[in-house]
Amino acid sequence: MGGLTEAKLRALAGERSFERGRGYVDEVSGVEFGDGWIRASVRGTERYDVELVLAGRRKPTGTCDCPYGQEGNFCKHLVALGLTAIAQEADLPRRRKAARDRTRGLDAWLIGLSRDGLLALVREEMAEDRNLRRRLELRAASASGDLAEIRSRIRELLDIGPFAQYGYVEYADARAYAGQAGQAVTAIRSLTTSGRAADATALAREAIGLLAEVAENVDDSDGRLGEIGTGLADAHHEASRAAGPDPEELAHWLVTHALDDAADLTDIDPLDYEDLLGERGMAALRGRAVEAWKANRTGWAEKHLMQRLAKAGRDIDTMIAVHAADLAPNRHTHLLIARELDAADGAAEALEWAERGIREAEDLATVDTSLIDYLADRYTRTGRPADAVTLRRDHFAARRSLLTYQQLRAAARAAACWQTEREKVLALLRADAKRGHAHSGRVLVDILLDDKDVDAAWRTVGEYGAHDGQWLTLADQSRPTRPADALAVYRRLAARLTRETGNHAYEQLVSLLLSIRDCHRRLGTPGDFTAYVTDLRAIQKRKRNLMRLMDDRGL
Known part of the structure; x- marks a missing residue:
C-alpha cells in the first residue's frame, strides 16, 4: 500500500x-x-x-x-x-x-450479451439513471447531426427546474446541478472535434447566455458555475479557432458579451481573439467599443473594455479620455491619469493633472490621500520643497491627525522650516481645543507624545484629558524622569484591569505590574511594591491564570 x-x-x-x-x-x-x-x-x-x-x-x-x-x-x-x-x-x-x-x-x-440483450440493458440503466440517459442522448444527437436536438438537450442540461425549490437552487443541490450543466461543455467540444465548429460556436454562445440567466438563482458558494463558465469560454475559443468566423461578426459578439452580465462568469478577454480578428476585426472591435462607451461613459463594463483596448494599443490619449469622462469626487481618477502619463513619459502633463485634482477639490479632507502623497513626492523630487510643505500644511489643516502631522514634519524638515511650522500646528490645535473641540485635544496629545515632548504632554493631558492608550504611552515615556507621575498612571490603569477577567486582561495587568515595580525601584521604595503585590494577590487569588502569569514573571 x-x-x-x-x-x-x-x-x-x-x-x-x-x-x-x-x-x-x-x-x-x-x-x-x-x-x-x-x-x-x-x-x-x-x-x-x-x-x-x-x-x-x-x-x-x-x-x-x-x-x-x-x-x-x-x-x-x-x-x-x-x-x-x-x-x-x-x-x-x-x-x-x-x-x-x-x-x-x-x-x-x-x-x-447479444445485441438485443445489450440494448435492453442500456435501456434499463437509462430508465434508472437520468444523467446517463442525457449523456447518451447527446451522443446520439451529435452522431445524427441534428443541431436542433443538440440545442434542446443543452437547454435541458442548463435548466435549473429539476433542482430548484421555489425557483432557487440551494447549496445542497448546487453540486448536482453543476455536474449536469457541465455536460454541456463536453457536448459543445465534441461538436468541434467532429468537424462542426461553426455549430459549436453558436451553441457555446447560447449556453453562456443561458448559464448567465440562471446564475443568480443558484447558491454557487463553491464557485462551480464559474468553472462551467470558464469551460464554455474555452469551448467557444476552440470552436472559433477551428471555424474561422467572420471577423466583424466575432468582434460584434465579443463587445456585446463584454458588456453583458455573462462576462462575469466567463472572463472572456477579447484580445485573446486578436489573431482571429485580424486588422479588420480589431478595427470593428475598437469601433463598437467606442460606440458603447460614448453611449454610457460612466458604465463600469464600458470603461473597462475601453481601458483594456487602449492599454493594449498603447493609446494613452484614449486612456485619459476614458478616465476624464468620469472623474471621481475624491480625485482618485486624477491620480490614475497622472500615473498613466508618467508611464508614457508625460511627466509635465502628469503633474498638471495631479495639481488640477487638488486645485478643484472643495475640501482637501475628502481627497484621496494617495494623490496628496503623489504630488508631495513629485514636488520633493523636482526641487520644490516649499510647495511640498504648503500642500502638507493644507492637508493637515483639513484632516488633523497624527499621520498628517508626521507627513508635514518630514516635508518641513526637508525644507529647513520645521520649527516655524510646528509652532503654527500646536497653536492651531490648542486654539481648537480651547473652543471645546475634543478631537483636536487628543491629536495634540498624540503629537506631543510622538515628538517625545513629555513635559508639554503632561500639561496638555492635565488641561484637555486623554484616553487610556495615551496615558499609558505618556507613563512609559515619563518613567525614567518622572517615575512618581508614571506610577500614579500605572496604578490607576491597573485598578481598572483588576475588575476584568480573561487572559488578555491578565497579560495587560502583569505588564503594568512590571512597570509599577520599575517605578518603585527608581523611587527607592521596593517595600511599597511588595506590599502592593501582596494585597493584590490576596484579592485576586481565585484568578488562577493571573496567578500563574505573575509567578512566571517573578511578581
Whole structure:
C-alpha cells in the first residue's frame, strides 16, 4: 500500500484536518481497491467522492470533490479514507484480486450479451439513471447531426427546474446541478472535434447566455458555475479557432458579451481573439467599443473594455479620455491619469493633472490621500520643497491627525522650516481645543507624545484629558524622569484591569505590574511594591491564570 501510515496522513493533511478526519472514518462507504488507488464515498455535509493514489515510494496524493479538496488540499475526507485503508491493509491483496476478477467477469458478461440483450440493458440503466440517459442522448444527437436536438438537450442540461425549490437552487443541490450543466461543455467540444465548429460556436454562445440567466438563482458558494463558465469560454475559443468566423461578426459578439452580465462568469478577454480578428476585426472591435462607451461613459463594463483596448494599443490619449469622462469626487481618477502619463513619459502633463485634482477639490479632507502623497513626492523630487510643505500644511489643516502631522514634519524638515511650522500646528490645535473641540485635544496629545515632548504632554493631558492608550504611552515615556507621575498612571490603569477577567486582561495587568515595580525601584521604595503585590494577590487569588502569569514573571 505504498507504505501508507498515520504519520504520512498527518503530514499531508496537517494536524487539524487529520484529527477531524478521525471522526469521519465511520462515514466511509463503498471502498474500492485497485492497483495503486483506493476510492470510496465519504459522507460529510453531503456525500463526496474520494480517491487516494499510492505512488510507491513517493508520497500519496488524493482528490476529493468537497470544497476544501477542490482547492487542492488534502482534506479530512481523504484522511478518513486513508485510515480506513490502513485498517484494512492485511486484507488488501485479496481485495485487489477480487476487484480484478470482478472487472474481468463484467467484461466477459458484456461481451457475451447479444445485441438485443445489450440494448435492453442500456435501456434499463437509462430508465434508472437520468444523467446517463442525457449523456447518451447527446451522443446520439451529435452522431445524427441534428443541431436542433443538440440545442434542446443543452437547454435541458442548463435548466435549473429539476433542482430548484421555489425557483432557487440551494447549496445542497448546487453540486448536482453543476455536474449536469457541465455536460454541456463536453457536448459543445465534441461538436468541434467532429468537424462542426461553426455549430459549436453558436451553441457555446447560447449556453453562456443561458448559464448567465440562471446564475443568480443558484447558491454557487463553491464557485462551480464559474468553472462551467470558464469551460464554455474555452469551448467557444476552440470552436472559433477551428471555424474561422467572420471577423466583424466575432468582434460584434465579443463587445456585446463584454458588456453583458455573462462576462462575469466567463472572463472572456477579447484580445485573446486578436489573431482571429485580424486588422479588420480589431478595427470593428475598437469601433463598437467606442460606440458603447460614448453611449454610457460612466458604465463600469464600458470603461473597462475601453481601458483594456487602449492599454493594449498603447493609446494613452484614449486612456485619459476614458478616465476624464468620469472623474471621481475624491480625485482618485486624477491620480490614475497622472500615473498613466508618467508611464508614457508625460511627466509635465502628469503633474498638471495631479495639481488640477487638488486645485478643484472643495475640501482637501475628502481627497484621496494617495494623490496628496503623489504630488508631495513629485514636488520633493523636482526641487520644490516649499510647495511640498504648503500642500502638507493644507492637508493637515483639513484632516488633523497624527499621520498628517508626521507627513508635514518630514516635508518641513526637508525644507529647513520645521520649527516655524510646528509652532503654527500646536497653536492651531490648542486654539481648537480651547473652543471645546475634543478631537483636536487628543491629536495634540498624540503629537506631543510622538515628538517625545513629555513635559508639554503632561500639561496638555492635565488641561484637555486623554484616553487610556495615551496615558499609558505618556507613563512609559515619563518613567525614567518622572517615575512618581508614571506610577500614579500605572496604578490607576491597573485598578481598572483588576475588575476584568480573561487572559488578555491578565497579560495587560502583569505588564503594568512590571512597570509599577520599575517605578518603585527608581523611587527607592521596593517595600511599597511588595506590599502592593501582596494585597493584590490576596484579592485576586481565585484568578488562577493571573496567578500563574505573575509567578512566571517573578511578581
